[in-house]
Amino acid sequence: xxxxxxxxxxxxxxxxxxxxxxxxxxxxxxxxxxxxxxxxxxxxxxxxxxxxxxxxxxxxxxxxxxxxxxxxxxxxxxxxxxxxxxxxxxxxxxxxxxx
Numbered sequence: 001x002x003x004x005x006x007x008x009x010x011x012x013x014x015x016x017x018x019x020x021x022x023x024x025x026x027x028x029x030x031x032x033x034x035x036x037x038x039x040x041x042x043x044x045x046x047x048x049x050x051x052x053x054x055x056x057x058x059x060x061x062x063x064x065x066x067x068x069x070x071x072x073x074x075x076x077x078x079x080x081x082x083x084x085x086x087x088x089x090x091x092x093x094x095x096x097x098x099x
Contacts, residue, residue: 002032002090002099003052005082010042015075022069026062030054032090032097048090 009016016036030050037044049055070077090099 002048002050002087003055003084004046004048004087004090005084006044006046007080007082008039008042008044009080010078013038013043015077016043016045018073018075019066019070019077022066022073023063025069026058026066028054028058028062030058032092032095048087052084 009019016038020036032048032050033046035046037046047055049058067077087099090097092098
């Protein structure tokens with residue numbers, strides 16, 4: 001079963017862009033989709049992973065490394081509270097994924 005969540009990252013677009021660049025240095029085949037949408041006071045992020053275990057495993061290794069690099073570069077990420085949800089549908093034809 002997939003694991004999907006949404007959260008709002010407050011702050012300037014540059015903060016999201018720095019985080020996006022750093023996290024992309026550690027790709028995972030378990031991340032099915034990542035969408036970042038500017039909201040005027042930050043960025044809303046939606047992600048869908050193959051499972052919650054896959055997400056937590058990535059965050060516990062590569063995610064920690066990326067967060068450390070952001071902190072070392074002087075970025076302070078605010079604490080966010082992801083809200084999990086069950087996708088009503090997800091179609092990624094080129095990846096052969098239909099949920």
